[in-house]
Amino acid sequence: MKINHTDLEALLKQDLETCNKEHDLQQIKSRYLGKKGHLTNLFSSLKDIPSENRKSYGSELNNLKQILTKLINSKFEELDNNKEKSKRLDLDVPARHHQFGSHHPISLVIRRIEKIFSGFGFETHDGPEIETEHYNFKSLNIPDNHPARDMHDTFYFDSDLLLRTHTSSVQIHAMEHMSAPLRVLAPGRVYRCDSDPTHSPMFHQIEGLCVDTDISFSNLKWLLNDFIYKFFQSKKIKTRFRPSYFPFTEPSAEMDIMFNGKWLEVLGCGMVHPNVLKNVNIDPKKYSGLAFGLGIERFAMLAYQIKDLRVFFENDINFLEQFESLRES
Ligand code: PHE
Numbered sequence: 001m002k003i004n005h006t007d008l009e010a011l012l013k014q015d016l017e018t019c020n021k022e023h024d025l026q027q028i029k030s031r032y033l034g035k036k037g038h039l040t041n042l043f044s045s046l047k048d049i050p051s052e053n054r055k056s057y058g059s060e061l062n063n064l065k066q067i068l069t070k071l072i073n074s075k076f077e078e079l080d081n082n083k084e085k086s087k088r089l090d091l092d093v094p095a096r097h098h099q100f101g102s103h104h105p106i107s108l109v110i111r112r113i114e115k116i117f118s119g120f121g122f123e124t125h126d127g128p129e130i131e132t133e134h135y136n137f138k139s140l141n142i143p144d145n146h147p148a149r150d151m152h153d154t155f156y157f158d159s160d161l162l163l164r165t166h167t168s169s170v171q172i173h174a175m176e177h178m179s180a181p182l183r184v185l186a187p188g189r190v191y192r193c194d195s196d197p198t199h200s201p202m203f204h205q206i207e208g209l210c211v212d213t214d215i216s217f218s219n220l221k222w223l224l225n226d227f228i229y230k231f232f233q234s235k236k237i238k239t240r241f242r243p244s245y246f247p248f249t250e251p252s253a254e255m256d257i258m259f260n261g262k263w264l265e266v267l268g269c270g271m272v273h274p275n276v277l278k279n280v281n282i283d284p285k286k287y288s289g290l291a292f293g294l295g296i297e298r299f300a301m302l303a304y305q306i307k308d309l310r311v312f313f314e315n316d317i318n319f320l321e322q323f324e325s326l327r328e329s
Contacts, residue, residue: 008032008038136168153165179280206296246268271289
């Protein structure tokens with residue numbers, strides 16, 4: 001089709017009016033300005049124009065080229081702006097994948113242990129992580145200069161304030177608050193100046209304390225055995241109690257469980273020392289108590305078959321994500 005140069009601008013305007021896609025606009029551009037486009041055709045017809053008119057016709061075509069190019073470019077801009085706008089408002093864009101967080105394995109184990117002991121009537125009790133000598137040692141029957149203090153590599157702030165080395169300090173707070181009878185469970189962070197693949201300077205313990213009339217060592221053994229059966233969901237697990245020493249319990253013991261053919265120490269326990277009861281004005285002739293303290297990381301390592309304690313504190317997302325499915329357990 002032969003197109004007159006005077007019609008070209010109007011024709012292009014018509015085409016642009018109905019165009020709303022970049023792809024179509026590219027085609028329009030090549031139809032008008034491309035190698036085989038209308039304008040190129042007109043330029044190539046220059047040679048047929050009588051020489052006296054050629055110059056003015058040539059400059060008319062050049063003007064036309066500028067006009068067409070401008071029209072097309074501004075249409076490109078317009079489409080681009082529309083795209084930006086619709087980007088902002090596109091309600092059909094699929095929602096971003098929503099990632100659920102998960103509880104830390106230490107929290108999961110704390111919950112699991114709390115759940116088991118709440119079945120035995122134990123209530124969770126909190127205590128401070130910054131303690132005084134009195135609560136961490138003295139009231140637990142560990143006097144000044146007692147060699148038992150060396151069992152704990154303590155972080156001191158000054159001669160009186162320290163980071164608690166065990167959750168046993170919460171035994172004292174709980175008995176001062178509630179007196180006897182009571183059953184409390186105290187999970188929390190504890191601190192010792194120690195760090196290697198099996199020791200971290202901060203770790204978690206759960207303390208258990210039951211004070212009542214007629215509490216005996218057999219109550220302690222039954223309670224802890226039953227807890228182990230429930231925690232590992234097996235009654236077949238073998239346990240044993242070895243005599244041990246803690247200044248705040250008498251007698252004291254350590255409990256081992258058989259795991260993969262080996263005895264593994266899992267907690268310390270004993271009958272609350274009468275001096276400890278006296279320190280909080282509970283009459284040891286009327287009341288007796290059982291107490292235990294266990295390392296939560298140890299239980300988490302056993303429950304989830306984790307070999308290096310340090311992974312609990314590195315917060316590597318790949319490690320933590322594995323516990324997502326256990327959110328409700
Ligand atoms: N506090 C002891 C420890 O940290 C554990 C323990 C608690 C022992 C209660 C007996 C009774 O090792």
